[in-house]
Amino acid sequence: MKIPNYMFSSLGVALGGLLNGLDTGCIGPITTMPEFEAVMGKLSPGLLGFTVSLIMLTGAVPSVFAGYFADKLGRLKVIGVGATLFLVGAILQGASSKLATFLCGRAIAGLGEGVFLSNITVYISEIAPSVRRGPLASMPQFLATTGVCLGYFICYGTTLVTNQFSWRAPYIVQSAVAVMLMACCIVLPESPRWLVGKGRKEEAIASIKKLGVSMAEAEHDFLGSQNQEATSLSLWHSFSLLFRRGYRARTILALFLLGMVQLSGIDGVLYYAPILFAQAGLPSTTSSFLASGLSAILMLLISIPAWLLADKWNRRTSAISGGLGLSFCMLTIGTLYASNAVHPQGAARWVVIILVFVFGMTFCATWAIVGKIYASEIQPANTRAAANCVAVGLGFFTNFLVAILTPLFLAKSAFGAYFLFGFLALGTVSVLAAYMPETRGRSLENIQEAFHRPVAAGWPSQLRKRFTKSRSSGTREEDSMELRNHATLSTTAINRIS
Incomplete structure (x- = not known):
């Protein structure tokens, strides 16, 4: 059976996720290596947090604007520019002999991440058939999780080296992957939906053929549509459009979802896993490194079925159940630390270690998968790139907050960070339960129709309506009709926030 080209194209641009994962998996272990400290000096908790989080801080700004330029120039051109910036940053980090140069490299790499991470999911969503959009x-x-795992073990392997190559080697790997991503952006076909939006229908048809997408599905979903917008908006208008009536609800939902995904505390676990395990009582640096590596392996293993079955499980179910699991792990760990139950020789330390594993696995199986898919697919064509990029930019900023504050929290209070992340995840669940409609299995265009249905009344009025009709009719048929109407409420309830 021949593999369609849209799968290879999706894999090619998804290398951006691998780059993100490699940096995430490497930077924490690198900053704890004696060889790194010999060159850069011992980092205080505040400086450590800034060094680790700088890549997210600089990534937040270009991420917001990357969607506008992707709408102007094309998805692949902008992704290629981001890959180039990341390459420059990786080379600077790997070749630095002073902390200032190293920080400059992280800042430039962050600019690159902000540019390409905002657009790779948009590109894949636009080229993937509806039935395979979830996994693709x-x-x-999935590759980001793979990169985290590889990053940990690359660093663990280089700890056996007693010179500066131990912390410089990971940046050689990152540079090689960045070059591969740049090459893919040159040879892959552009998004046909973007080409149609620009009025370049013949090029869109050629792109569809290269990608191996069904022409019948393309004609049904977007190629034959007369409503594709080919307008050229200014930077200001492209952003103001996101918050106009008809778009506002989806923009706010995407911003909220991707922002809160990061505020769950996952980056605190990924960046500072060796510190977390050492604090729980693992006796040596080697043991904490191995525990971090095991955590990365488990997250990768759970990501495989979660990725393959992304379209078999409802987006809404995944988001709500995942949030409950994450909050349980964080709040339980916080309670153990607050009650002074965690000791180097006690059983509670193993509960903490296991729950850190469970937290990472739960995140990778649920929020990590559903967050970026959902934020991309709920947007209409003319705001998809801009809205997704603004949402990813917010995610970068919240990621920065988690990365810079976690070591400060851990230095001051062992339980404060866990309680904070646990309650944030629990609050996120309550909002998603009220406002998140289901999108699994629908085409991008069909999803937009769901957001334009008549605004539903609030839950209380819906219940009063159902009760009144039930009393007046008393028939099983009318009750059944009301139950069906009530079941569609989750699709239209999102419009209440607009």
Whole structure:
């Protein structure tokens, strides 16, 4: 059976996720290596947090604007520019002999991440058939998890080297992957949906053929549509459009979802896993490194079925159940630390270690997969790139907050960070339960129709309506009709926030 080209194209741009994962998996272990400290000096908790989080801080700004330029120039051109910036940053980090140069490299790499991470999921969502959009659009996240695992073990392997190559080697790997991503952006076909939006229908048809997408599905979903917008908006208008009536609800939902995904505390676990395990009582640096590596392996293993079955499990179910699991892990760990139950020789330390494992696995199986898919697919064509990029930019900023504050929290209070992340995840679940409609299995265009249905009344009025009709009719048929109407409420309830 021949593999369609849209799968290879999705894999090619998903290398951006691998780059993100490699940096995430490497930077924490690198900053704890004696060889790194010999060159850069011992980092205080505040400086450590800034060094680790700088890549997210600089990534937040270009991420917001990358969607506008992707709408102007094309998805692949902008992704290629981001890959180039990341390459420059990786080379600077790997070749630095002073902390200032190293920080400059991280800042430039962050600019690159902000540019390409915002657009790779958009590109994949636009080229993937509806029935395979879930696994393909979640491929960058799956490769990010793979990169975290590889990053840990690359660093663990280089700890056996007693010179500066031990912390410089990971940046050679990152540079090689960045070059591969740049090459893919040159040879892959552009998004046909973007080409149609620009009025370049013949090029769109050629792109569809290269990608191996069904022409019948393309004609049904977007190629034959007369409503494709080919307008050229200014930077200001492209952003103001996101918050106009008809678009506002989806923009706010995407911003909220991707922002809160990061505020769950996952980056605190990924970046500072060796510190977390050492604090729980693992006796040596080697043991904490191995525990971090095991955590990465488990997250990778759970990501495989989660990625392959992304379209078999409802987006809404995944988000809500995942949030409950994450909050349980964080709040339980926080309670153990707050009650002074965690000791180097006690059983509670193993509960903490296991729950850190469970937290990472739960995140990779649920929020990591559903967050970026959902934020991309709920947007209409003319705001998809801009809205997704603004949402990813917010995710970068919240990621920065987690990365810079976690070591400060851990230095001051062992339980404060866990309680904070646990309650944030629990609050996120309550909002998603009220406002998140289901999108699994629908085409991108069909999803937009769901957001334009008549605004539903609030839950209380819906219940009063059902009760009144039930009393007046008393028939099983009318009750059944009301139950069906009530079941569609989750699709239209999102419009209440607009």
